[in-house]
Amino acid sequence: MKIAVIGTGYVGLVSGTCFAAWGNEVVCVDKNTQKINALELGVVPIYEPGLDELVERNVAAGRLSFTCNLANAVKGAAVVFIAVGTPPRAGHGDADLSFVYMAARELAPLIDDNAVVVVKSTVPVGTGDVVEKIIGSVRKAGTFSVASNPEFLREGVAIRDFMEPDRVVIGVEDEHARKVVTELYNAPLEVQMTPIVVTQRRTSELIKYAANAFLATKITFINELADLCEQVESNVSELALGMGLDKRIGTSFLNAGPGYGGSCFPKDTMALLRTAQDYGVAVRIVQETVTANEARKRRMALKVMDALGGEVDGLTIAVLGLTFKPDTDDMRDAPSVPLIETLQRFGARIRAYDPVGIENAQQILSDVELIEDPYECARGADAVVVITEWGDIRSLDLSRLKTIVRQPVLVDLRNAYEPGAAEKAGFRVSAIGRSTSARHDARSSELLPHPADVVTSSRGASGVHCDVMGGSVDNG
Structure with missing residues (x-):
């Protein structure tokens, strides 16, 4: 499946690389030419154990590429992920969604019919509704879908979290989006018996928060x-x-x-x-x-x-x-x-x-x-x-x-x-x-x-070693 990922920050780069590792054709797009040029040279802009090697391997295999050209990135893509930043607005505390909405406006006239636009950025309830209205202002209803797919990546173990997730959450409002996004995850994760939770889009958005x-x-x-x-x-x-x-x-x-x-x-x-x-x-x-x-x-x-x-x-x-x-x-x-x-x-x-x-x-x-x-x-x-x-x-x-x-x-x-x-x-x-x-x-x-x-034991059972020193318990 061809996938476009808008944003090469922490979420976008890790997700795009891991999707490529699953055998998909992935194009990561960003407006920052310096970052894209560096990625094309094999220089990863963030520190995440194992990411450098995974990027290099999938670029060499022809499954992962980087560009500043949005039109080329989304052309032929069945799924387009929006993975741009949503920083807190200064003095307000709520999320700044300007990058999400900008991405929606720019991709709207460029995506193929039946493409599924998936918001992977962490966003407040109702953001998907706004994204759908933005795209719908230039495209006919029924020719596209908007879904939610929040990320649950912990820095330092993000690749493992993506490849071996506790669960995958997908928020959809139509059957086409459900089928396409579920298919994207189901094949690589079915052996692990990973639960795929399909909800309404607003519920999916709220789950991450x-x-x-x-x-x-x-x-x-x-x-x-x-x-x-x-x-x-x-x-x-x-x-x-x-x-x-x-x-x-x-x-x-x-x-x-x-x-x-x-x-x-x-x-x-x-x-x-x-x-x-x-x-x-x-x-x-x-x-x-x-x-x-x-x-x-x-x-x-x-x-x-x-x-x-x-x-x-x-x-x-x-x-x-x-x-x-x-x-x-x-x-x-x-x-x-x-x-x-x-x-x-x-x-x-x-x-x-x-x-x-x-x-x-x-x-x-x-x-x-x-x-x-x-x-x-x-x-x-x-x-x-x-x-x-x-x-x-x-x-x-x-x-x-x-x-x-x-x-x-x-x-x-x-x-x-x-x-x-x-x-x-x-x-x-x-x-x-x-x-x-x-x-x-x-x-x-x-x-x-x-x-x-300290070990746990039951009727003389050997027990399980429990390390409680710092670093053995995830603290976020």
Whole structure:
């Protein structure tokens, strides 16, 4: 099947490449000539593990190509995906749909009869109706279809999420669209028995927002429980394990930390709130989630200050990890930004390290010394703060780290290190959701097994290993 994908951002490029990997002929189109020229030379503009190789392989096979010519891209295409950006409108919180509507206007006179236009961008309820009206203003009714097909790609594992999805959601208003889009997914996924959920178009549009708002709420819930754990001398990792093994709850997104960020959760929760307001519906849980998450990001700076006795003026803080999660270069709404800005207002000097996010961080952060080696970043620091649990950060030699810092203070905002390991190396540790009482922690370590050794068992069954350390539980 020939497919055109409008937009070569994160969603468009990953989706287009994966559709090509399934054997389709895919043309990705974008107005940014610099980006298209780079892609034609094999330079992928985003960081996503495995994407470079997948693009190269499918271009070589003749299944994937790139162009700035929209007419050529959509000519002969059975399906045209709109995968352009929908950033939040400044000062409003709702999604800016100008790129979606522009794409609809431009493709309307160019598509073949019976083409299905599929909105893959994350959009508010009713966007498909507007897209249909735009195209219908220049084409006869019944000669085209408009469908919704939201993406559920997690940065860092996007290719796997596309190739092995939990489900595929398709929103349609006519039988032709249902048949064509279902066929596109059904053949490659039928062996995996992946559920394909076909709904009304408006329901499909709402599913993406609802799913992300729920996951954001789950993250915020465990973060607030982590605060309670610190006060009652409990351990949030063990708490999350005990909760998550309940199949009704699940372990994903129960990893306490400095708050959620990225390109989806902050934007989608705000857009859902605005949609609810437009329809006169109160979604108070989502509202409280947004408020609590924003406050938490800045409150983490106070946690750093507390670890240093309440004063950071003139001190050097080494920040390890800048992106909102590992395996991405995405700095959008990253918790590191408000934390760093707050510490700077209190007079701290910031040095920072990230494996791949430094270039994007330079566009956002100011007066921060960005260093490409974690040990050099920590050299002479009064505190080391772990914000993103990259693999190379989790595997640091803590004993070596201890020898090069000015003060042995480690603020572990991702619980990236084994309990007791940093203390054994000589650090004073402040972690998330763990008691600050050294006596209690020591007593607990005598009485309880390490969480990673906990297994479930039934009548002597061997059990399942359950790792609750940072990075084993998806935190968005």
